[in-house]
Amino acid sequence: MTTQNVDRRSQEGAPGATDSGPLSLPDPPVKNPGADRSPGDKALSAQPSTWVAWAGVAAFLVLLMGILVSVVTDSFGRAWYAQWLPTEFTASWYAEAWTRFELGHVILVTLVVAISVVALSILIGVPASYALARRQFPFKRAVTALFLLPVIIPPITFGIPLATVMYNFGLGRTVLAVILVNLVPSVPFVIITMTPFIEQINPAIENAARMSGARMRHVFLRILGPILVPGILAAAILVLVRTVGMFELTYLVSGPGTDTLVVSIFRAMTSAGGSEPRPLVSAMAFLYTAMMLVTLIIALRFVNPTQLVARVRDGDDE
Amino acid sequence: MTTATARTKPPRGSASLRHRLADRGIDSQLLFLVPAIVFILALFVYPFAYGFGLTLQPSEETVDRWGGGILANYVRFFGDAFTFESVWLTARLAIPAALFNVLAAIPLAIKLKHRFRGKRLISTLLVLPITLGTVLTAQGLLIFAGRQGWLNQALLNLGIIDQPLELVHNYIGVLLSLIISGFPFAFLLISSYLSGIDPSLDRAARSLGAGWGQRFFRITLPLLAPGLATTFILTFVLAFSVFPSATLVGDPSGSTRVLAVVAYRFFGEQFDYPMASTVAIMMGLAELVVVAIVLLGRSFLYKGSTGGKG
Numbered sequence: 023m024t025t026q027n028v029d030r031r032s033q034e035g036a037p038g039a040t041d042s043g044p045l046s047l048p049d050p051p052v053k054n055p056g057a058d059r060s061p062g063d064k065a066l067s068a069q070p071s072t073w074v075a076w077a078g079v080a081a082f083l084v085l086l087m088g089i090l091v092s093v094v095t096d097s098f099g100r101a102w103y104a105q106w107l108p109t110e111f112t113a114s115w116y117a118e119a120w121t122r123f124e125l126g127h128v129i130l131v132t133l134v135v136a137i138s139v140v141a142l143s144i145l146i147g148v149p150a151s152y153a154l155a156r157r158q159f160p161f162k163r164a165v166t167a168l169f170l171l172p173v174i175i176p177p178i179t180f181g182i183p184l185a186t187v188m189y190n191f192g193l194g195r196t197v198l199a200v201i202l203v204n205l206v207p208s209v210p211f212v213i214i215t216m217t218p219f220i221e222q223i224n225p226a227i228e229n230a231a232r233m234s235g236a237r238m239r240h241v242f243l244r245i246l247g248p249i250l251v252p253g254i255l256a257a258a259i260l261v262l263v264r265t266v267g268m269f270e271l272t273y274l275v276s277g278p279g280t281d282t283l284v285v286s287i288f289r290a291m292t293s294a295g296g297s298e299p300r301p302l303v304s305a306m307a308f309l310y311t312a313m314m315l316v317t318l319i320i321a322l323r324f325v326n327p328t329q330l331v332a333r334v335r336d337g338d339d340e
Numbered sequence: 341m342t343t344a345t346a347r348t349k350p351p352r353g354s355a356s357l358r359h360r361l362a363d364r365g366i367d368s369q370l371l372f373l374v375p376a377i378v379f380i381l382a383l384f385v386y387p388f389a390y391g392f393g394l395t396l397q398p399s400e401e402t403v404d405r406w407g408g409g410i411l412a413n414y415v416r417f418f419g420d421a422f423t424f425e426s427v428w429l430t431a432r433l434a435i436p437a438a439l440f441n442v443l444a445a446i447p448l449a450i451k452l453k454h455r456f457r458g459k460r461l462i463s464t465l466l467v468l469p470i471t472l473g474t475v476l477t478a479q480g481l482l483i484f485a486g487r488q489g490w491l492n493q494a495l496l497n498l499g500i501i502d503q504p505l506e507l508v509h510n511y512i513g514v515l516l517s518l519i520i521s522g523f524p525f526a527f528l529l530i531s532s533y534l535s536g537i538d539p540s541l542d543r544a545a546r547s548l549g550a551g552w553g554q555r556f557f558r559i560t561l562p563l564l565a566p567g568l569a570t571t572f573i574l575t576f577v578l579a580f581s582v583f584p585s586a587t588l589v590g591d592p593s594g595s596t597r598v599l600a601v602v603a604y605r606f607f608g609e610q611f612d613y614p615m616a617s618t619v620a621i622m623m624g625l626a627e628l629v630v631v632a633i634v635l636l637g638r639s640f641l642y643k644g645s646t647g648g649k650g
Contacts, residue, residue, distance in 0.1 A: 075451045078444060083465055086520065088490055089480025090472070096483050106493065150376035152369075159370055165377070172384055174573075174631065176581030178600045179624030180384060183391020186613045206383050209376060238369075267473050269584050270600070274607070284584075287475045291588055304483070307476040314471040 090311075097304035115305040122298075123286055123306065129313070131197060132282040135272075136265045139204045140258045146205075147212030148254060152246075154213065155220035169210045177270040180206060185274035195277030203271045208261045215260065219253040259321040266314060283310050391617040398614050413618040423602055423619060427626055430580060430598040433511070435630070437518035438576035441526040442568055449530040450560070467524045477517050478588035482508050485516070513589035514596045518582060522575045529574065533567030534560075569638035573631050580627045599623040 097115055099108025119125060153159075154166060172180060184203060185194075193199040223246070231245045269284045276285055287306045290298045398412035408415035417423045448466075452459060469477065485491045485507040492504040507513055537560065545555045583600035590596030599619060606616035 072451060075447045079448065079462065079466070082520075082523065085484075085516070086465070086469060088484040089477060089520070090468075092484040092490060093476055093480045096479075106490070146375045146379050149372035153372040157369060165373070168380055168385075169376070172380075174577060174628075175624045176577065176600070176627055178581055178583065178603050179620045179627075180388055180391075182603055182607050182613075182616050182620040183394065184383065184387040185607070186394065186617065187387045187390055202383060205379070209379055213376065263470070269474060270581065284473060284475055287479075288584055288588070291475070291479070300479075300483070303479055307473075307479045311472055311476050314473065318471055 093304045093307055096301050097308045099301060115299075115301045116309070119302050119305045119309075122302070123290060125283075125286075125306070125309065127279070128281060128283050128286050131200075131280060132266060132313075135197065135200050135204060135282055136262050138201045139208050139265045140261050142201070143205055143208035143212045143261055144254055144258055147209045147257075148216055148250070150209075151213045151216035152220055155217045156225065169213045172207050172210045173214060177207065177268075181271045181274050184271075188275050194275060195280055196275075197280050199275040200272055200280055200282065203275050204265050204268055206271070207268075208265060211261060211264070212257045215257045216250075216253055220250070223249055255321075259318070262317060262321070263314065266317070283313070392621060394614045395618040395621060396614075399612055402612070402615060413615050414622075416615065417618055417622055422597075426597050426599050426602045427622075429596065430582075430600075430623075430626070431630075433514055433518065433582065433586075433596065433598060434576055434579035437515055437522060437579040438572050440519060441522045441575045442530070442572045445523060445526040445530045445571070446564070446568070449527060449534050450556075452531065453534055466527055469520050469524050472520075474517065474521060474584045475588070477520050478585050481513055481517055481520075481589045485513070508589050510591050511595045514582065514586050517585035517589050518579045521585075522578055525578070526571050526575050529571045530564070530567065533564055533571070536567075537563050566638055569634050573634055576630060576634075577627065580630075581623075599626070 095108065098111050098113065100110040100112050150169070154162070154169075181203065184206065185199075188194055188199045188203065193202070227245060227249070228241050231241050236245065266282070267284060268282075269288060272282050273285050273288065276282065281289065283306070287303060287310060290303050290306060395413050396410045398408075398410065398416075402416055403409070403412045406412050406416040406419060452463065472480075483489055485505075487504045487506075491507070492501075495501045496504065507516065541559055541563075542555055545559050550558070581600055582598055583604065586592055586596045586598045586601055592601045600623070603616050603619040603623065606612045606619060
């Protein structure tokens with residue numbers, strides 16, 4: 023929510039920032055002797071701080087790349103113990119993981135769950151955030167707080183009572199339970215991201231449409247709908263990524279046949295009686311990350327955040 | 341519903357309409373809220389109330405061992421070292437992780453604020469872990485930072501260490517995994533808060549002769565403080581409910597027996613649902629206490645900054 027405001031501000035501030043390019047350039051306290059000379063020691067300390075920052079970034083990236091590359095290497099390797107690299111390379115772990123864990127089915131379940139959660143949370147959340155953004159009504163603060171709670175409270179805190187209820191209703195280990203459980207943080211998330219987005223839209227647009235005789239249905243479908251599409255898509259992507267990655271809640275209610283990908287990887291890593299061969303797990307983990315990356319790349323093709331901001335600003339200007 | 345709003349709207353402007361609705365309170369557009377409220381009542385409030393009810397119905401076994409009647413679960417929570425210690429174990433992991441993520445992200449966000457070559461690449465790389473997911477991170481840490489992993493091999497070969505470092509299956513492993521997953525998030529948030537600060541304030545201070553430290557501590561930091569508090573809360577919430585990495589790269593029966601692990605044990609292994617709910621609810625309470633402290637601190641910080649400006 024804040025990002026949008028901030029993005030707008032930074033965009034509006036952009037021309038000013040470029041004008042003052044020469045002024046803001048000496049920010050690293052190398053040039054501009056006038057301002058930095060009097061507290062000279064501070065200017066000097068700023069210099070090492072740059073190096074510390076870069077060293078931190080480097081360490082983080084080494085760790086990150088090490089993690090990613092070692093999992094990929096492991097998933098293609100055979101007989102890899104104390105050497106630098108595996109002695110042989112093979113793709114057979116992927117084939118084995120695919121058949122052993124019925125990954126086709128697991129991925130299908132993951133997609134069905136993710137898409138249902140996205141669709142339902144948008145359908146439930148967007149109208150609610152419209153009401154929250156546009157109306158004042160009694161207990162509005164209480165309602166807002168209620169929508170905020172599932173995002174702040176740890177998933178396990180509401181997950182365990184919720185899962186108990188699910189088992190009591192005989193929904194345990196069904197896809198429906200997995201979808202319902204994942205909706206709990208997703209709907210509030212949509213509401214929280216969409217409310218400021220709708221607040222940014224100038225109500226004069228809707229009023230103009232109503233004054234011209236448009237009914238509510240038309241206002242929503244023809245006027246608000248197109249303006250909201252970028253925001254809805256952005257919220258949808260975030261919910262999608264969260265749902266595919268959601269472990270805690272899914273793990274509580276899923277079982278064999280209804281596990282999503284993350285959960286089945288976790289089960290493979292911790293399976294009783296000695297966990298599965300490591301490369302098998304690596305292959306699955308890499309498949310998961312590849313799936314996530316592909317989803318994000320496809321999603322970012324359709325949603326251009328800058329375009330989103332520009333469109334909202336057009337609305338504001340009118 | 342449509343006719344009512346259509347009829348009332350045209351003659352008056354949006355402001356007066358809103359005022360009248362505020363007076364009247366409710367109107368047909370509030371129907372939009374109904375699905376969301378039904379949803380939250382059915383899937384959040386009801387289970388929560390049910391879970392709270394469960395905590396007051398302890399299993400006979402618990403009552404026999406711990407006493408306390410209907411409060412036996414709570415007696416057990418505070419009395420049993422297995423559960424109560426894990427509050428401390430969780431805090432010991434989540435608070436340092438969240439603090440580190442926030443504190444390390446500040447200088448980085450400031451450094452990366454300026455334009456330079458390769459900025460996009462570095463920003464992208466820093467955000468990459470979001471797609472990795474906890475499971476791949478855990479697996480990667482086990483392989484990369486394990487006893488025979490590349491990290492230890494490289495350090496051994498360079499002669500920096502004699503013995504392989506124990507980086508996984510303990511506290512450090514979980515901390516690393518929390519930093520990897522939480523840091524990009526903190527960095528993104530703080531960057532966006534930082535870009536919201538008017539750069540002309542900094543320039544004005546500079547033109548008045550303020551040094552680097554003065555500008556940072558008197559201008560940037562007070563303006564950033566509310567954002568930092570929010571970022572801390574969000575990363576803390578993520579770190580507090582750590583479960584997969586505590587099991588996979590940690591020592592789930594020892595130093596990283598966090599509350600989530602304990603709650604899962606009761607739920608999935610001992611099928612003691614009342615006790616599982618008790619641990620879960622206490623976990624939420626413990627987290628809210630920390631969040632409340634930070635929010636309280638934030639309100640002080642905020643007052644301070646406005647006072648300074650005035």
